[in-house]
Amino acid sequence: MTFSDEDIYEAVKYHLPTVNEYVASHGGAIKLLGVKDGKVYIELTGACHGCSMSLMTTKMVVQKKLRELIHPELTVVNVDGTPENALPQEGLYMPEEDKVEAEEVQETESLWDKAKKVFVKEKGKEDEI
Secondary structure (H helix, E strand, O other): OOOOHHHHHHHHHHHHHHHHHHHHOOOEEEEEEEEEOOEEEEEEEEOOOOOOOHHHHHHHHHHHHHHHHOOOOOEEEEOOOOHHHOOOOOOOEOOHHHHHHHHHHHHHHHHHHHHHHHHHHHHHHHHHO
16 A cells, blocks of 8 residues: 555654654754655754754654654655755645745744854853953
C-alpha cells in the first residue's frame, strides 16, 4: 500500500509535536517544510539550526521517531543550505494554510535572530569595558 504526499504530510504534522519535545529540550524546534515523493523536508530552527549535531538529530531522533510512529521506511531531510539537502524546486506538497503559518514562523525567527545580534553586540561592548 502506498501513501500520498498529502497523507504523509498530515501524519507528520500530527506527530511532530511529540517528536519536537526532544529538540525543544535543546532550545530548538522543527519546522515542517513539505513532502515530495515520500520524503519529508524539515528545517531545524533555534539553537539546533546550524548545530554540528543537526544531521545526527535529524536521523537519530526525528527520522527514527517518525519511522516508529508512521512508517519504517520514511526518509527525513533537514534543509540546511547544503546542495545534498536542498528543498525541491517543484512538486513540494504543503497546504496553503500551512504556508501562511510557515511564513509567520520565519518572520518570528528573523526577529529572534535580530535580538541575538543585539545581545552579541551588547556583550561585546561589555567585554571592551
